Amino acid sequence: MSRPNFVPPVERVVNRDVDPLGTFDDGAGPKFRLNFEPEERELLIRLLGEMKDLLTAEVTEVTAPLLHRLFPPAFRDDPEKEAEYQRLMREELVTSRVVSVELVTAMLTADPDTGRLADLSKPDTMAFMQSLNAVRLVLGTMLDITDDDSAEQADMDDSHEFQLYGYLGWLLEWTVQSLSETA
């Protein structure tokens, strides 16, 4: 994932008069509506695309810590079992993440006729949460947020990258709360 140069709409986000994620019930169960500005959608789609590339990227000095975080070891003290787990599960985990990224990218793409996003089901919204979290995890790893102290410092850093990290966290928190409030 490249260093983002986008200025996240944090100030506007804080003052926005519409929730980023609205919840309603159409009689057939809970539905979720993403209330995003076009630039927010474009930002998220770009970040998702970069993560998708990363999922199958070669291991280099830059990608290694990010891939390690996306594909952590299942067996910490048993290299043999770990190799077997990676052999059996790694590809499946890549596929699962790619499918989720593609699904969420489609959710964030407006209908060309109406210019609007489709309303989401609960499983859709869970996929959104999962991919949003993965993007934030990669960004946080890039920003060297490796312990609780650096996490606290990140809250105070107002560079663009940390603002973006804060924005993703804010959006994720909204998503988790919205999901938690539905049965």
Added chain:
Amino acid sequence: MGGCCGQNGDVPTTLEPVRVEEPDVDEALANDKPWVVIVWNDPINLMSYVTYVLKSLFGYSDDKATALMLDVHHKGKAAVAHGNREEAEMHVFRLHEHSLWASMEHDV
């Protein structure tokens, strides 16, 4: 059943192949020992997110999921599930899908 040293058809047997199988039996017994699935603390995943994932993957109550999340946060790790190797691997896989820092080890 392992891939080697199994049925021998009409090849005359000696005692040795039987001995060769013995470690496989030990291995199988070892794999039947219960496994525990651990979630480790990490400074990036939100507390609310971790709680929600534990609730939705394992069907835990709000209270139980919150208690486990707080254990992860304060003690550095928590045992979130138990099972045989296959079950534990599936739990770890699903936790990895949700980007939680999960691993498995033998229950003690």
